[in-house]
Amino acid sequence: MILEMTASALLTYGALASQGNSDTARFIAEQLQSGRHHLQDSQVLGLYGKGVLNDLFQVYEECLTPNWDGYGALPVSETAYILAQQFLDALPLGMPPPSFGAEPDGHLTMEWHHSVRRTISVSVSPEGELHYAAILGSNKAYGTEVFYGEAPKKIVDLIYEVIPS
Amino acid sequence: MTDEETANSVSSDELLARFILYKRYLRQDWTVKPDAFIPHPWPDLSVTRHLQLHDAELWMIGRTVARQIAKALHGRADFSAAVARQHKLLVVAAPVLDNPNHANITNWPPDKPAQKAIAQEIAASVGKARKAPSDMS
Numbered sequence: 001m002i003l004e005m006t007a008s009a010l011l012t013y014g015a016l017a018s019q020g021n022s023d024t025a026r027f028i029a030e031q032l033q034s035g036r037h038h039l040q041d042s043q044v045l046g047l048y049g050k051g052v053l054n055d056l057f058q059v060y061e062e063c064l065t066p067n068w069d070g071y072g073a074l075p076v077s078e079t080a081y082i083l084a085q086q087f088l089d090a091l092p093l094g095m096p097p098p099s100f101g102a103e104p105d106g107h108l109t110m111e112w113h114h115s116v117r118r119t120i121s122v123s124v125s126p127e128g129e130l131h132y133a134a135i136l137g138s139n140k141a142y143g144t145e146v147f148y149g150e151a152p153k154k155i156v157d158l159i160y161e162v163i164p165s
Numbered sequence: 166m167t168d169e170e171t172a173n174s175v176s177s178d179e180l181l182a183r184f185i186l187y188k189r190y191l192r193q194d195w196t197v198k199p200d201a202f203i204p205h206p207w208p209d210l211s212v213t214r215h216l217q218l219h220d221a222e223l224w225m226i227g228r229t230v231a232r233q234i235a236k237a238l239h240g241r242a243d244f245s246a247a248v249a250r251q252h253k254l255l256v257v258a259a260p261v262l263d264n265p266n267h268a269n270i271t272n273w274p275p276d277k278p279a280q281k282a283i284a285q286e287i288a289a290s291v292g293k294a295r296k297a298p299s300d301m302s
Contacts, residue, residue: 070186105205116289133281142278
């Protein structure tokens with residue numbers, strides 16, 4: 001069987017969890033994942049090519065010890081770090097890189113920021129929840145999405161509203 | 166609100182300072198990330214009232230806080246108590262030994278996304294943070 005996967009298909013969709021259990025479904029999922037990783041390394045399309053993994057790791061290292069913020073912050077857990085990596089991996093290709101940070105409750109944050117009235121912050125909790133809040137001019141949006149390996153459409157759409165592609 | 170809370174209440178026209186002890190709370194342009202205003206692990210957010218203090222006196226308090234916990238003082242985010250009030254938060258005076266102007270911002274909603282939304286509004290109201298004098302960082 002020949003499977004053709006175009007870059008455009010990989011650009012259009014984020015990471016897709018396989019819905020099937022057959023050998024073919026698994027093979028397709030593996031090939032898609034492999035193709036996405038390859039493109040994520042690209043300096044043009046990929047977040048990895050833009051050095052985001054190094055930035056994320058730096059924040060994780062800085063926030064490993066309790067009280068890293070001077071006000072009694074909880075340490076960032078390895079689980080939150082791994083989930084943050086997986087969330088990055090699941091984002092559509094071509095997405096602008098976020099800036100990373102941490103919150104005193106031990107969540108890692110990713111921020112896409114255009115101005116103080118056009119900004120979105122996503123917190124990755126060790127429990128696998130993505131808490132987000134966005135300001136879009138006079139409008140606001142906030143909520144929680146559970147992370148199952150795919151980037152939630154609601155969050156992706158908000159990021160593109162903050163930073164149009 | 167109890168009588169005690171009323172007595173300790175901070176008026177809406179007061180300015181409050183949040184000392185920044187973690188550099189990544191600041192963006193490159195010195196605006197402040199909302200991360201700096203998330204109240205965990207306690208239900209309160211610790212701030213210092215400006216009241217009649219001169220700028221140098223405020224920085225002195227920040228330096229004392231930073232020294233006590235061996236952190237660098239990077240800057241200070243000033244915002245109005247009215248911004249907290251707009252989001253149904255309470256600002257309550259809570260003097261401590263080294264900081265008689267200390268206050269807590271309380272009554273935060275329990276859910277994280279709502280906290281983030283309020284923290285974003287506070288951060289937006291700050292504009293740019295003040296950079297700590299070079300002898301304090």
